[in-house]
Amino acid sequence: MDESQLQDVLKRICARGQISRAGLAQELDLAPSYVSLIARELLASGSVCESGMAPSRGGRPGRLLQINPQLAHLIGVDIGTVNCRVLVTDFLGQILAFQTFRSQALKGPGPLLGLIHREIEGYRRTFPSIRAIGVAQSGVIERVTGTLLFWPKVRGWQDVPLKALLEREHGLPTIVEDSARTMAVAEQAFGQGQGLQNFVHVMVGTGLGATLFVGGELYIGSSGLAGELGHTTIDENGPLCSCGNRGCLEVYSSGWAIIHRVRTALTDGVTSTLAPALEEHPEELSLEMIVEAGKSGDRLSQTVLSEAAAHLGTALAGMVNVLNPEKIILGGPLPRVAGDTFLDPLLYFLRARAFQRSVSATQVVISQLDEKASALGVVVMLARELLGKLAGPKSPPPPRGGIPAIP
Numbered sequence: 158m159d160e161s162q163l164q165d166v167l168k169r170i171c172a173r174g175q176i177s178r179a180g181l182a183q184e185l186d187l188a189p190s191y192v193s194l195i196a197r198e199l200l201a202s203g204s205v206c207e208s209g210m211a212p213s214r215g216g217r218p219g220r221l222l223q224i225n226p227q228l229a230h231l232i233g234v235d236i237g238t239v240n241c242r243v244l245v246t247d248f249l250g251q252i253l254a255f256q257t258f259r260s261q262a263l264k265g266p267g268p269l270l271g272l273i274h275r276e277i278e279g280y281r282r283t284f285p286s287i288r289a290i291g292v293a294q295s296g297v298i299e300r301v302t303g304t305l306l307f308w309p310k311v312r313g314w315q316d317v318p319l320k321a322l323l324e325r326e327h328g329l330p331t332i333v334e335d336s337a338r339t340m341a342v343a344e345q346a347f348g349q350g351q352g353l354q355n356f357v358h359v360m361v362g363t364g365l366g367a368t369l370f371v372g373g374e375l376y377i378g379s380s381g382l383a384g385e386l387g388h389t390t391i392d393e394n395g396p397l398c399s400c401g402n403r404g405c406l407e408v409y410s411s412g413w414a415i416i417h418r419v420r421t422a423l424t425d426g427v428t429s430t431l432a433p434a435l436e437e438h439p440e441e442l443s444l445e446m447i448v449e450a451g452k453s454g455d456r457l458s459q460t461v462l463s464e465a466a467a468h469l470g471t472a473l474a475g476m477v478n479v480l481n482p483e484k485i486i487l488g489g490p491l492p493r494v495a496g497d498t499f500l501d502p503l504l505y506f507l508r509a510r511a512f513q514r515s516v517s518a519t520q521v522v523i524s525q526l527d528e529k530a531s532a533l534g535v536v537v538m539l540a541r542e543l544l545g546k547l548a549g550p551k552s553p554p555p556p557r558g559g560i561p562a563i564p
């Protein structure tokens with residue numbers, strides 16, 4: 158049996174969710190009898206299962222095929238600047254367990270990794286068929302080695318070999334991916350990116366990053382660094398950015414920038430309804446507080462939020478002109494918390510500055526996924542990587558501990 162055709166069938170089942178043998182034959186231009194043969198192999202290996210009946214078109218109704226959700230359980234870890242999230246899913250991303258706790262990343266990698274190890278150990282006792290770990294990490298990642306090279310605004314995390322540390326501790330294959338990118342993959346799998354060919358996901362949290370999908374595929378660029386929208390120059394003479402450049406978008410429009418600008422203004426004595434509450438504990442200032450104050454009429458909060466939205470709208474106008482996407486999805490804490498307060502000024506500047514014909518074809522929406530999106534997205538990437546390795550027709554479902562390494 159042709160291995161590449163078998164992989165094509167698996168990929169198509171994975172992409173469609175559920176599909177009949179007749180549907181596979183039609184979409185892949187293969188003989189129905191050959192598809193039946195492949196399906197028998199895949200069913201025998203345990204990598205796919207049958208799930209209900211296809212709607213009948215006059216002939217005998219066929220059973221639908223889908224990837225077997227019990228093929229393996231997977232762990233997703235999202236290491237964020239403020240919170241860390243750990244979840245367990247089946248092979249199709251159905252969440253079975255979830256935990257969140259404060260990252261306290263400024264204490265360095267030791268304490269946080271200790272907490273993550275303990276969570277994973279606990280989950281492995283409850284779900285013995287956990288087969289692999291995916292880590293979504295903010296910062297700059299070296300993908301092949303799974304090393305966090307640099308985490309902007311968080312000291313003490315240079316060159317942390319996350320993949321090696323987790324694999325040594327748990328003996329499970331591990332991948333490490335950029336968390337803005339994994340959030341976008343979750344949007345494509347479960348959110349408003351489903352079925353789209355060309356779209357952009359923009360994550361606005363502590364940092365700011367874009368993820369591009371072209372022809373339905375994730376586009377990562379020649380060095381894997383595509384989508385660094387946050388480090389687009391907005392003002393050549395602007396303030397220094399953590400990347401070393403001046404006037405980057407991230408300095409104006411990220412969640413960190415908004416908090417920093419409001420805090421600096423308060424320190425400088427600018428009038429604001431936020432001032433009395435923060436006099437004693439300025440470190441408690443959060444995006445939620447700024448958005449709430451803005452909605453209640455606080456001029457400082459309104460100004461900082463609308464300027465952040467205006468700069469992002471201007472940067473996205475350039476992106477619309479270059480890429481002409483079907484949709485821009487705004488994800489991450491800031492759009493989730495601020496909603497239309499942020500979206501309305503952003504749209505005004507986007508529409509004012511982009512080509513009208515291009516921008517009129519682009520829908521701009523706020524993600525409806527919650528804080529689990531990044532951890533869920535890395536699980537989707539993990540399942541895609543494992544699928545080919547676990548699901549060969551000659552290899553039965555692997556015994557516990559017998560997972561092939563992920564390169």
Ligand SMILES: [Zn+2]
Pocket residue numbers: 387388389398399400401402405407
């Ligand atoms: Zn920068």
